[in-house]
Amino acid sequence: MIPLDRNSAVPLADQIESRLAAWVQAGRWPAGAKLPSIRALAAQLQVSPNTVVTAYDRLVAQGLIDSRGTAGFFVAGTASSAAIDTLLEAGEEQDAVWLVQQAHELRAGVLPASSGALPLSWLEDAIPASVVQRGLARGGGMASRCPPQGVPELRERIAMLMRSQGIAVDASRVLTTYGGTHGIDLVCRAFLHPGDSVLVEEPGYFLLFDRLREAGVRIVPITRRHDGPDLAELEAACIEHRPRLFFVQSVLHNPTGWGSSAANLHRVLMLAERHGVLIAEDDVHGHFHPGPATRLAQLSELRGVVYYSSFCKALSPALRLGYMAAEPALLKPLLRAKIRSVLTTAALNEFVLLELLASGRFRKHLDRLQRKLASARAAASRQLRQAGILLERPAEGGLFLWGALPSGIDVDLLVRDAYRNGILLARGAAFAADAPGDPHLRFNVVFSQHARLAAYLSQRLLAWSHAHAALSRVASPSTK
Amino acid sequence: MIPLDRNSAVPLADQIESRLAAWVQAGRWPAGAKLPSIRALAAQLQVSPNTVVTAYDRLVAQGLIDSRGTAGFFVAGTASSAAIDTLLEAGEEQDAVWLVQQAHELRAGVLPASSGALPLSWLEDAIPASVVQRGLARGGGMASRCPPQGVPELRERIAMLMRSQGIAVDASRVLTTYGGTHGIDLVCRAFLHPGDSVLVEEPGYFLLFDRLREAGVRIVPITRRHDGPDLAELEAACIEHRPRLFFVQSVLHNPTGWGSSAANLHRVLMLAERHGVLIAEDDVHGHFHPGPATRLAQLSELRGVVYYSSFCKALSPALRLGYMAAEPALLKPLLRAKIRSVLTTAALNEFVLLELLASGRFRKHLDRLQRKLASARAAASRQLRQAGILLERPAEGGLFLWGALPSGIDVDLLVRDAYRNGILLARGAAFAADAPGDPHLRFNVVFSQHARLAAYLSQRLLAWSHAHAALSRVASPSTK
Numbered sequence: 001m002i003p004l005d006r007n008s009a010v011p012l013a014d015q016i017e018s019r020l021a022a023w024v025q026a027g028r029w030p031a032g033a034k035l036p037s038i039r040a041l042a043a044q045l046q047v048s049p050n051t052v053v054t055a056y057d058r059l060v061a062q063g064l065i066d067s068r069g070t071a072g073f074f075v076a077g078t079a080s081s082a083a084i085d086t087l088l089e090a091g092e093e094q095d096a097v098w099l100v101q102q103a104h105e106l107r108a109g110v111l112p113a114s115s116g117a118l119p120l121s122w123l124e125d126a127i128p129a130s131v132v133q134r135g136l137a138r139g140g141g142m143a144s145r146c147p148p149q150g151v152p153e154l155r156e157r158i159a160m161l162m163r164s165q166g167i168a169v170d171a172s173r174v175l176t177t178y179g180g181t182h183g184i185d186l187v188c189r190a191f192l193h194p195g196d197s198v199l200v201e202e203p204g205y206f207l208l209f210d211r212l213r214e215a216g217v218r219i220v221p222i223t224r225r226h227d228g229p230d231l232a233e234l235e236a237a238c239i240e241h242r243p244r245l246f247f248v249q250s251v252l253h254n255p256t257g258w259g260s261s262a263a264n265l266h267r268v269l270m271l272a273e274r275h276g277v278l279i280a281e282d283d284v285h286g287h288f289h290p291g292p293a294t295r296l297a298q299l300s301e302l303r304g305v306v307y308y309s310s311f312c313k314a315l316s317p318a319l320r321l322g323y324m325a326a327e328p329a330l331l332k333p334l335l336r337a338k339i340r341s342v343l344t345t346a347a348l349n350e351f352v353l354l355e356l357l358a359s360g361r362f363r364k365h366l367d368r369l370q371r372k373l374a375s376a377r378a379a380a381s382r383q384l385r386q387a388g389i390l391l392e393r394p395a396e397g398g399l400f401l402w403g404a405l406p407s408g409i410d411v412d413l414l415v416r417d418a419y420r421n422g423i424l425l426a427r428g429a430a431f432a433a434d435a436p437g438d439p440h441l442r443f444n445v446v447f448s449q450h451a452r453l454a455a456y457l458s459q460r461l462l463a464w465s466h467a468h469a470a471l472s473r474v475a476s477p478s479t480k
Numbered sequence: 481m482i483p484l485d486r487n488s489a490v491p492l493a494d495q496i497e498s499r500l501a502a503w504v505q506a507g508r509w510p511a512g513a514k515l516p517s518i519r520a521l522a523a524q525l526q527v528s529p530n531t532v533v534t535a536y537d538r539l540v541a542q543g544l545i546d547s548r549g550t551a552g553f554f555v556a557g558t559a560s561s562a563a564i565d566t567l568l569e570a571g572e573e574q575d576a577v578w579l580v581q582q583a584h585e586l587r588a589g590v591l592p593a594s595s596g597a598l599p600l601s602w603l604e605d606a607i608p609a610s611v612v613q614r615g616l617a618r619g620g621g622m623a624s625r626c627p628p629q630g631v632p633e634l635r636e637r638i639a640m641l642m643r644s645q646g647i648a649v650d651a652s653r654v655l656t657t658y659g660g661t662h663g664i665d666l667v668c669r670a671f672l673h674p675g676d677s678v679l680v681e682e683p684g685y686f687l688l689f690d691r692l693r694e695a696g697v698r699i700v701p702i703t704r705r706h707d708g709p710d711l712a713e714l715e716a717a718c719i720e721h722r723p724r725l726f727f728v729q730s731v732l733h734n735p736t737g738w739g740s741s742a743a744n745l746h747r748v749l750m751l752a753e754r755h756g757v758l759i760a761e762d763d764v765h766g767h768f769h770p771g772p773a774t775r776l777a778q779l780s781e782l783r784g785v786v787y788y789s790s791f792c793k794a795l796s797p798a799l800r801l802g803y804m805a806a807e808p809a810l811l812k813p814l815l816r817a818k819i820r821s822v823l824t825t826a827a828l829n830e831f832v833l834l835e836l837l838a839s840g841r842f843r844k845h846l847d848r849l850q851r852k853l854a855s856a857r858a859a860a861s862r863q864l865r866q867a868g869i870l871l872e873r874p875a876e877g878g879l880f881l882w883g884a885l886p887s888g889i890d891v892d893l894l895v896r897d898a899y900r901n902g903i904l905l906a907r908g909a910a911f912a913a914d915a916p917g918d919p920h921l922r923f924n925v926v927f928s929q930h931a932r933l934a935a936y937l938s939q940r941l942l943a944w945s946h947a948h949a950a951l952s953r954v955a956s957p958s959t960k
Binding site for chain 2: 067068069070071097100101117120121122123124126127129132133136137139140141142143144145146147148178179180181182185189194207210211214316317318319320321336339340341342343344345346347348349351352
């Protein structure tokens, strides 16, 4: 029985969370033990089910308990230190592929403070089983085949969604994909040749840089400002490198969370047109945007702009569907690239997504997510600042905070030490095409609101001067 | 009411089929009209439901009626002649991408006589909705994330399936994919560089040739014999071209349907090892094989062999899942290539497949398919021979018959004329890396057992000498 103080200024959810966290950390229950159901605990404590949901969500985000869908909540195991050592060794350089594997195979007990995704518990209600069932019935079941461009009715729904964001598009210009990474891959295959120059924003998405290296192109970084790419650098790079393509995240830029001003976007389009540069607009975080936003696809009406986005982040990683939009002359090579890469997308997934979009649930789901994200953002910002992180200019929303360490602190040492302490941080260098010493860290606003991270960072940053020698020994076994 | 002659030598299913076909072709019902349910018609005619299922299956295969899953059977529309003209113009060259699009966006009324797939109605019972529902519950629903290598329990099931085929493998050597084409893409990305030489079997799979052209490699065709690749040609090519890789379909080769002798496979492995050639074994038709078969993956125990197969053909095109197996040093670059192409596969699909494989239904489903395929093969062979097609040496099973036109008949003219008559045939040249005048056609044994194709071919092949001039005018509007 959890003792609650109903007269305290500490919210009931916080009281439940901290008591359960203490019990789990003290090993009161074995790993894998089932927690009381939300209803049962709410009834027992005489609180609303939402209060219990809030507490459980936070415990999941801390990695202390696991949510297993309808089966309920369970005490998480902890990664053995041997397993962590193996991972640590493999991942010392935090290369793109390693980071992706970490994110998808995270061990219980590790707090993914830099994660590029929401906690799965936030997405559990997004697509109920009844929607899957209706999607199956709609599409002719498991014996359906999906046209390579995508199911026409789904493309129509996606076009409607884009039009509601102000982008003029119809279903014939939409192509479905297996998500944002697949979109990047199709752009690279359709438009790039070895030796081409390609502009990217810096900082930016590590898997994009990795993919461009595979393509054998020359990567030219353009500094990202809070209102869009640096225009002087962009113009100089257009003149010097005659680039083929520019990858831009105009809304909720990863990792900074910054947007773009309409004036900046207008200038970017002018420069791109003048210098014959194709634009690939990455909008995979776009569904997290809380209000109206201007995008390159909107201003350009898709002239010279290939747009791609995804439902993996805000709706369901289990579906793994995304979409692209482009004018016909650009869509055709993208469709050929899709056929050559995967033949076509899965009809099951497309019919489930169609059913979900047709149900009208997506908008309500996004509204709920955005409210929860705003609250998480406020809490995480406060804690990180108190711990000594120098947060960059506020973002317009979304998943991320971008913060620097105080000068004199070695980001690589901190990242390794954090991992040894069960906290996965992604260092700034991973988001840079060429900036090995970047002092930033990306913080996920949901996972970074928890006391465990704040306590760790406060302790380490404060004690740095004393601990420096000790940390060096931990990180470099050869100096023993 | 269909009049049945129960004393006739003509089976009842044939009587029902021919009467319904005549009525649909005579326009007795409008396109989209619903046919009686299987149970209702069986009761009305006092025949077994299986008899009606057989008749309906054949009508679906002829393109005269459509199956819409649990909603029932409906009279098919016919493609307007304008639509056919547009398609014909676009597809005159039958390039790989066009053929894929045709297969996935087939219009009602077109008989896909060369199709690379089963009729969808043959797969409708393969994965019941209850399996999808249980798969969802198993995996934590739509908020699950799939590790890039694939869900471990699914990889374990796939390894069991492979071991039942005699291939020694465990889950750690298995990688899931979005199907056979994705497998080809990952092999190309992981192991090929522009300028490499790559051996392929000729004839072979058109999308493989298309993908290799994209990779900028030199394609070296090796003649396919009825017992495997031509060994003398293979050895000469190894010496002359120092190839990096050899793509082989050892079982149920597409398009011939031929297998390989164990002795041939042994020699292929010896040559590959001696000359340092990596082997990519394509087994995407392997589940159709009716009995035990020797594969390169089995003989080699995966040393120097990358194996890939798929569940798209024999189980469900709506899932679009396939798998690869390789030794660790080869699996690692394949996994990196998967992450770069699509990040990961969809957890929904993997959990549904896991549930299906765990249920034990797959083996029974394959047994049923193989019986139906054997019967279709016998019927199609008889009819095609009677129509004048010169069928090559019998295959060991699977989807295809490989037949040549009598000499003097222009395969391109026939393919175009057939398409104008609502029959989609794929010409031999599509299956050749470099053989534009190949006189063969690939026949799908299910779609080729129908009277409409036999009647068309008999008439055209017999009347060829008279019709030659007329056909030339049809095919070349410029000579009008």
